[in-house]
Amino acid sequence: xxxxLQVTDLATHFxxxxxxxxxxxxxSFQLAPGEVLGLVGESGSGKTVTGFSLLxxxxxxxxxxxxxxxxxxxxxxxxxxxxxxxxxxxxxxxVFQDPTxxxxxxxxxxxxMSLALQAHKxxxxxxxxxxCIEVLTLVGIPDAGSRLDAYPHEFSGGMRQRVAIAxxxxxxxxxxxxxxxxxxxxxxxxxxxxxxxxxxxxxxxTSLIWxxxxxxxxxxxxxxxxVMYAGRIVEEGPTAQVLKQPRHPxxxxxxxxxxxxxxxxxxxxxxxxxxxxxxxxPQGCSYAPRCGRADDRCSSDPALTRVDAGAFRCHHPIGLDx
Amino acid sequence: xxxxxxxxxxxxSKRFVLPVLWSERVAARFTRRGWIAPVRVVHAVESxSLFIRRGEVLGLVGESGCGKSTLGxxxxxxxxxxxxxxxxxxxxxxxxxxRKIDRRIQMVFQNPYASLxxxxxxxxxxxxxxxAHGLTTPAGAAAYVGGxxxxxxxxASCADRYPHEFSGGQRQRIAxxxxxxMQPEVLICDExxxxxxxxxxxxxxxxxxxxxxxxxxxxxxxSHDLGVVRHLCDRVAVMYLGRIVExxxxxxxxxxPQHPYTRALxxxxxxxxxxxxxxxFRPIAGELPSPLAPPSGCAFHARCxxxxxxxxxxxxxLRPIAEGREAACHVVTxxxxxxxxxxxxxxxxxxxxFTDKKIDFDRDSE
Amino acid sequence: xxGATPFGRFCREFCENRVSLAAFATVLVLVSVAVFAPxxxxxxxxxxxxxxxxxxxxxxxxxxAGGYTHWLGTDAQGRDxxxxxxxxxxxxxxxxxxxxxxxxxxxxxxxxxxxxxGGKIETLIMRVVDLQLSxxxxxxxxLLAAIVGQGKTGLTVALVAAQYAxxxxxxxxxxxxxxxxxxxxxxxxxxxSVGTVVFRHILPNCLSPLIVVATIxxxxxxxxxxxxxxxxxxxxxxxPSLGTLISNGFPYMLSGRYWxxxxxxxxxxxxxxxxxxxxxxxxxxxxxxxxx
Numbered sequence: 001x002x003x004x005l006q007v008t009d010l011a012t013h014f015x016x017x018x019x020x021x022x023x024x025x026x027x028s029f030q031l032a033p034g035e036v037l038g039l040v041g042e043s044g045s046g047k048t049v050t051g052f053s054l055l056x057x058x059x060x061x062x063x064x065x066x067x068x069x070x071x072x073x074x075x076x077x078x079x080x081x082x083x084x085x086x087x088x089x090x091x092x093x094x095v096f097q098d099p100t101x102x103x104x105x106x107x108x109x110x111x112x113m114s115l116a117l118q119a120h121k122x123x124x125x126x127x128x129x130x131x132c133i134e135v136l137t138l139v140g141i142p143d144a145g146s147r148l149d150a151y152p153h154e155f156s157g158g159m160r161q162r163v164a165i166a167x168x169x170x171x172x173x174x175x176x177x178x179x180x181x182x183x184x185x186x187x188x189x190x191x192x193x194x195x196x197x198x199x200x201x202x203x204x205x206t207s208l209i210w211x212x213x214x215x216x217x218x219x220x221x222x223x224x225x226x227v228m229y230a231g232r233i234v235e236e237g238p239t240a241q242v243l244k245q246p247r248h249p250x251x252x253x254x255x256x257x258x259x260x261x262x263x264x265x266x267x268x269x270x271x272x273x274x275x276x277x278x279x280x281x282p283q284g285c286s287y288a289p290r291c292g293r294a295d296d297r298c299s300s301d302p303a304l305t306r307v308d309a310g311a312f313r314c315h316h317p318i319g320l321d322x
Numbered sequence: 323x324x325x326x327x328x329x330x331x332x333x334x335s336k337r338f339v340l341p342v343l344w345s346e347r348v349a350a351r352f353t354r355r356g357w358i359a360p361v362r363v364v365h366a367v368e369s370x371s372l373f374i375r376r377g378e379v380l381g382l383v384g385e386s387g388c389g390k391s392t393l394g395x396x397x398x399x400x401x402x403x404x405x406x407x408x409x410x411x412x413x414x415x416x417x418x419x420x421r422k423i424d425r426r427i428q429m430v431f432q433n434p435y436a437s438l439x440x441x442x443x444x445x446x447x448x449x450x451x452x453x454a455h456g457l458t459t460p461a462g463a464a465a466y467v468g469g470x471x472x473x474x475x476x477x478a479s480c481a482d483r484y485p486h487e488f489s490g491g492q493r494q495r496i497a498x499x500x501x502x503x504m505q506p507e508v509l510i511c512d513e514x515x516x517x518x519x520x521x522x523x524x525x526x527x528x529x530x531x532x533x534x535x536x537x538x539x540x541x542x543x544x545s546h547d548l549g550v551v552r553h554l555c556d557r558v559a560v561m562y563l564g565r566i567v568e569x570x571x572x573x574x575x576x577x578x579p580q581h582p583y584t585r586a587l588x589x590x591x592x593x594x595x596x597x598x599x600x601x602x603f604r605p606i607a608g609e610l611p612s613p614l615a616p617p618s619g620c621a622f623h624a625r626c627x628x629x630x631x632x633x634x635x636x637x638x639x640l641r642p643i644a645e646g647r648e649a650a651c652h653v654v655t656x657x658x659x660x661x662x663x664x665x666x667x668x669x670x671x672x673x674x675x676f677t678d679k680k681i682d683f684d685r686d687s688e
Numbered sequence: 689x690x691g692a693t694p695f696g697r698f699c700r701e702f703c704e705n706r707v708s709l710a711a712f713a714t715v716l717v718l719v720s721v722a723v724f725a726p727x728x729x730x731x732x733x734x735x736x737x738x739x740x741x742x743x744x745x746x747x748x749x750x751x752x753a754g755g756y757t758h759w760l761g762t763d764a765q766g767r768d769x770x771x772x773x774x775x776x777x778x779x780x781x782x783x784x785x786x787x788x789x790x791x792x793x794x795x796x797x798x799x800x801x802x803x804x805x806g807g808k809i810e811t812l813i814m815r816v817v818d819l820q821l822s823x824x825x826x827x828x829x830x831l832l833a834a835i836v837g838q839g840k841t842g843l844t845v846a847l848v849a850a851q852y853a854x855x856x857x858x859x860x861x862x863x864x865x866x867x868x869x870x871x872x873x874x875x876x877x878x879x880x881s882v883g884t885v886v887f888r889h890i891l892p893n894c895l896s897p898l899i900v901v902a903t904i905x906x907x908x909x910x911x912x913x914x915x916x917x918x919x920x921x922x923x924x925x926x927x928p929s930l931g932t933l934i935s936n937g938f939p940y941m942l943s944g945r946y947w948x949x950x951x952x953x954x955x956x957x958x959x960x961x962x963x964x965x966x967x968x969x970x971x972x973x974x975x976x977x978x979x980x
Contacts, residue, residue: 264552
C-alpha cells in the first residue's frame with residue numbers, strides 16, 4: 001500500500017546572526033492511511049518545526065534546506081504557495097497548541113468556520129451551517145446549533161480546542177497534524193479529548209500525527225511512535241515495541257525518568273546534562289555526551305538501522321549490542 | 323487542628339471581587355435592577371482548613387480553577403486571606419494591615435522564565451532578601467550566594483550572569499536557591515516542574531528529595547501532576563473548586579481513593595506502567611464549573627455517579643473517614659468506605675461550558 | 689566580554705544600522721560643539737563690546753572687521769551668526785534636557801507608583817494624566833509660559849508640565865504589565881518593602897518603553913522650546929536660543945537676508961531629525977523579543 005505521507009531526509013535550518021540553527025536535520029518517516037503517528041521529543045528536539053515544515057509554514061530566517069515530502073503523490077517541498085494553499089486545510093490540516101491563537105476572538109464560531117469552508121468550496125449558507133453543526137457534533141460539543149453564534153471567549157479551553165479540531169475536520173482531510181493540542185489543558189479535559197480523537201480517527205479513517213512531549217499521552221493514542229532528539233529521529237516503531245523494548249538509550253532514559261516507574265521517595269534515574277544547543281551540535285551522535293553507553297565509535301554519525309518493524313540510530317542499541 | 327501542626331490554615335477563604343464595568347451598570351439599568359449591577363465574586367478558596375507537620379511534605383492537587391495556586395499564595399503571605407488566618411507555630415504570618423511579617427515561609431514559582439527579574443544578575447537576585455533581613459552582610463554576600471548555588475547543583479560563578487543566559491531547568495534551580503537563601507522553615511512550591519522537560523523534571527525532583535533530606539524542610543507541593551506528587555509527598559490534599567475534598571497519606575490515597583472526584587481524577591490520567599503496552603485511562607464526564615458561579619451543595623454533584631438528593635443542597639464538610647484520612651462527601655462518609663462501588667464509565671456531559679475570562683488576581687479589590 | 693551585558697549587545701546592534709549611526713554621530717557633533725561653544729565659536733555673541741554694528745546683516749562668507757570670516761553671515765546686531773547658533777544650540781539643549789529629565793523622573797515615578805498602589809489613588813492620578821494628555825502640548829505650554837512669565841524658570845515649568853504626562857502614561861502601562869509578573873510576587877513574598885519592589889524591581893523593567901519615549905520627547909521638547917521662544921514667550925532676548933534667533937531673522941526673510949533665519953532653522957531641523965532617527969532605532973531595538 002502506498003504511504004499517505006512519505007518524508008525523506010527533511011532538513012529545516014534557521015539562519016540567525018549567531019549561525020545556522022539546525023532545528024530539523026534529516027528526518028525520514030512514512031505514514032499509512034488511517035495510521036496515528038506519535039512524534040515525541042522535548043523542547044528543542046525539532047518536533048514542532050517538523051510539523052510546520054510539512055505544512056510549508058516555515059518563514060525566514062528559517063528555510064527547508066533539503067528533503068522531500070510526498071503527500072498523496074504530490075511533492076510538497078518547492079510547491080508553489082498557491083498550490084500549497086489549496087492543499088492546506090483541505091487535504092492536510094493542523095491543530096495548534098494554543099486554541100486562543102487559532103480562534104479569532106472577534107469572530108463568531110460560525111463565521112470562522114464558514115471562512116475556513118469557503119476557502120476551498122463554494123457552499124450555500126444552509127449547507128455551511130449544516131456542515132458546521134455536523135463537525136461540531138463529531139468533536140463532542142453538545143447542542144452545536146446554538147453554539148455557532150457564540151464567540152471563542154464564551155467557551156472553556158477544552159471546548160475551544162475541540163472547535164479547533166472541528167475546523168481541521170471541515171474538509172475531511174486525509175491527514176491532521178496536531179501540535180501538542182492538549183498540553184495547555186487540564187488533565188481531565190486532556191483525557192476527554194484524547195478519547196474523542198481516538199474514536200474519531202478510527203471512525204473517519206483520518207491519519208494523525210500527534211506531536212507531544214508526553215510519552216504517556218501519545219502511547220494511548222498512537223499506532224507508531226517516533227522519538228526525536230536534537231533535530232533527528234533517534235528511534236521509531238510500533239508503540240508497544242518502542243515502550244516495552246526501547247533500543248535507543250534516550251528513549252530508555254525518558255521512560256526511566258517518569259515518576260510512575262520508580263518507587264516513591266527514591267531518587268529518579270535521570271539523563272544527566274541538557275540537550276545540546278542546535279547551533280553547536282557535537283560531532284557524530286548528538287546524544288553521545290549524555291549517554292552512558294557512548295564510546296569512540298559514537299564520534300561518527302550512527303546510520304539508520306531497521307529492526308523488526310522499527311528503526312533506530314545508535315551504535316550501541318539496547319538489547320542488540322554485541 | 324492537631325497539636326503538632328507546624329503550618330496551619332484555619333478556615334481560610336479567598337474571594338476576589340471583579341470590578342464592575344460602567345457598561346454593566348448601564349445594562350443593569352435596563353434589566354429591572356436599577357443602577358446596581360450584579361457584583362461578581364470569584365470564590366477562589368472556600369473555607370479551607372489544613373495543616374502541615376514539621377518536616378512533612380504535603381501535596382496539593384487539583385485542576386486549574388480549583389484554587390490551589392491561590393491557596394499557596396495565601397499560605398506564603400503574598401495574598402491576604404478574605405477570612406480565616408494562616409498560622410506558623412501558632413502565630414499569624416500576616417499583620418493587621420495585611421502585610422507579611424514572617425519570613426520563614428518562602429515560595430518557588432511555576433514559571434522559571436518569569437520568576438527571576440531579567441535585569442538583575444543571579445547573585446543579586448539571591449542575595450537581595452537575605453541582605454534586607456540581616457541573614458548576611460554585604461561583605462559576606464558573595465560567599466553566601468556561592469554556597470547556595472553549589473547546594474542546588476550550580477557553579478558559584480553563575481552569580482555574575484543574567485537569568486536569560488540559563489536554561490529553564492537551571493533557572494528553576496536558581497529560583498530554589500533564592501527561596502532557600504532566606505533560610506525558610508516552610509517551602510511552598512507552586513507547580514515547580516510543570517514547565518520543564520521530562521528529563522529536567524527528573525533532575526529537579528531529585529534535587530527536592532535531596533534538599534528535603536539535607537535541610538529537613540517542611541514543604542507544600544502544589545501540582546496538577548499526580549505522578550510527581552506521589553513521588554515526593556507524604557500526604558496529599560485534593561482540591562475541587564476552592565474546597566478540599568479529600569486529604570490522606572499518599573500511599574492510601576493512590577491505592578484506595580475515597581472521594582468520587584479523586585477516584586475519577588486518578589482514573590483519567592494516562593499512566594504508563596512497566597507491564598503495560600499502552601496507557602490506560604478513563605475521562606471524567608462533564609466540564610469544570612466556573613469559580614464565578616459555583617454549583618449549590620457539593621460542587622462535584624453534576625459530574626458524580628454517586629449523587630444523592632442531599633448533594634444538591636448541602637455542602638459536604640470535610641470529615642474523618644479513617645485514621646489520618648478525611649473526605650468531603652455525603653455518600654462516602656455516610657456508610658462504610660470500603661463498600662462504595664467504583665463509579666461507572668464516562669457519562670454524557672451535563673454541564674455547559676463557562677466563560678473563562680482572564681481574572682486579575684493581583685489585587686484584592688474588596 | 690562586551691556581548692554579555694545587555695547594554696553591550698544593545699550598542700553593537702545599534703551600530704549595525706548605518707542611518708541611525710550617522711544620525712547619532714551628527715547629533716553627537718552638534719552636542720559637542722554646543723558644549724564647547726565658548727572655545728569653538730569665533731565670537732562671544734553676548735559680549736556687546738565685540739559687536740561691530742557696521743557689519744550687521746552681512747551675507748555668509750563676509751570677512752568682518754574683527755579679522756575673521758563670518759561663515760554664516762551676521763545678524764541684525766552684527767553678531768556672528770555661527771557663534772550665535774552655537775551658543776543658542778547650547779541654551780536650547782540645556783533647557784530642553786533639564787525639562788525633559790525632570791518630566792521623566794516626575795512622570796515615571798507617578799506612573800509606576802499609581803500602577804502599584806492601585807485603587808482610587810491610581811484612578812485619580814491617571815485621570816489627571818489623561819486630562820493633561822488631551823490638551824495640546826503647545827497650548828498648555830503657552831498658557832503656562834504666559835502665566836509664569838518669561839525666563840528660564842517659566843519655560844522649564846511649561847515644558848515639564850507639557851511632557852510629564854507622556855512619561856506617566858507609558859510608565860503606568862508598563863508597570864501594570866510588570867506588577868502581575870512572578871518576579872514581583874517573589875520580591876513581595878520575601879518580604880521586601882514596597883519601596884524596594886517598586887523602585888528596584890518594577891521601575892527598571894519599565895525603562896525600555898520609557899527610554900523610547902524619552903528620546904522622542906527630547907526632540908519634542910526642543911521644538912516646543914523653539915516655538916515658545918519664537919513666539920517671544922521663552923527665554924529673554926539677551927540669551928537667544930535657536931527659536932529666538934529664527935524669530936529675530938524673520939522680518940528679513942523677504943528682503944533677501946535669508947541667512948539670519950535659515951541657518952538656525954537648518955541646525956534645528958538637523959538636530960530634531962537626528963534625534964528622531966536615533967529614537968526610532970532605539971525603539972526598534974527595545975521592542976520585546978522572544979528569548980528562549
